Amino acid sequence: MSRFEIYSPEGLRADGRRWNELRHIKCGINTHSKSADGSAVVEMGASKVVCIVQGPQEPETRSRVREKATLSVSVTVAPFSTTERSKHVTNDRRLQEMSANLQNLFEEAVLTHLHPRTEIVCSLTVIAQDGGLLSCCINAMTLALIDAGLPMYEYVSACSVALFDQTPLLDPNNVEETELASVTVGIVGETDKISLLILERRLGLDRLPPALELGVEGCKVLRQVMDKEVRRHGAMRLASRAE
Amino acid sequence: MSSSDSENESDVEMILEKAGLVTPGEMITDDTIWMRGHGTYAADNVTYSAVAGTIERVNKLLSVRPLRGRYIPVIGDHVVGRITEVGNRRWKVDIGASQDAVLMLGSVNLPGGILRRKSDDDELQMREFLKEGDLLNAEIQTLYADGAAALHTRSLRYGKLRNGLFVQVPASLVLRLRTQVYRLEGGIEMILGINGYIWIRKATSTNANAAPMDVSINRLEQESNSMEIYKDENDPIPPSTRQTISRYANCIQALVYNEVGINEARLRAVYEASVVYTDAGELLDNTVKTDIVKQAMATL
Incomplete structure (x- = not known):
């Protein structure tokens, strides 16, 4: 297999996975219990995102007083998160768009009408990036919101799919993501209902359905992993309470 | 207990059984006889959990209590709070809930007797009594429709706090008891706010008199005569x-x-x-x- 081969004829990718394999997922809930109402860390392969949720709390500005809770999302990328140290960028359009996407997505998923006149502040920090940044952020935010005890309809889980010719590749890493067109899929719960779909490059319409199908399957696995973590932490908490 | 209750008993067992812990989106029941309480939502007559927590049942009301979360005010709770804003005839108080509580000028004891009307002068010198950053203990008087709380300090038990140290803990770890003010060994008094805000202070003779049993109207009038209760300076603490x-x-x-x-x-x-x-x-x-x-x- 050549060094630059993305997907070998034998069906192996550069990092040794097959087309339908996710990277190693590690998630933690309530990781920063002292400093936040809700917190979570999600690692997908070498990507790592920390999410801190404060609130619901009194809005900082009057403009955020509404008849439902306002979500304010901010994404920060640590300068050491890439292989080459990047200079600090204050107003990155990509990050702004990402936080807008996250805000729209979660305003639908959280029962915001139950907390009128409040603000929920979500701060995401990207510690390491190796592809699938948006999906990593979504998964971290879901866990952090659950940890904060906020009412949600369902888990929101997301993962991305890259397309190599006709073959969809699940959960691409940075190399695959830069070489190929990729699509990020987000679903609510274990249904096939897609709540988020972001495609940043040109793609033939006929190539999209298999990618979506694979993406949804990946999301379902992610939901299970996250649910397991929530239950593990919950059981621990209940046990310490019962003592 | 009516007969219909006992029929459902096995059903209840089943629901509470699986209910060590539920997570968002998990189905609780598809039986329509249940009423849906906090932490749940309904879609197509099926009740789902909206938070990660444990199921609680009161008669026919099913609710899910989240594992973590902010303090939810309840009328009568003794809380400790911090002034965040001085506004028009009211103070805003941070009590650790999702919204700041309101303390109206009319619900505090002012110097010069309990039965005094609040004048415009009082309104102008509100900062003399309580200003931003001051700590106070109070009781939740009413709740508004949106879940915000209104406080009152119309008792010598309540009011501005000094001579002590503030500690904040998760509200879920404070156990509800008959009284929240304790005398502890070593001449210490502790106010254990149900909202998870705790004040530990040096016990003084006036504090001792302010113990719930000894509050009489006369005493209240005498003591609240002076500006003493709104004093900022600490007593000497060894x-x-x-x-x-x-x-x-x-x-x-x-x-x-x-x-x-x-x-x-x-x-x-x-x-x-x-x-x-x-x-x-x-x-x-x-x-x-x-x-x-x-x-x-x-x-x-």
């Missing part, structure tokens, strides 16, 4: 008392670290267990925290 206060604060932190609910008996026990460490600062070590809480819980 170093030994300061040590004791910080020891209690660290004992509370130890209970929090081990996720043990806080009440008077437990705090006393932990304090006794902590005495072997001569310096209060030693209690900040995590292994020490676990040790003293284990010892204390064994004695109870």
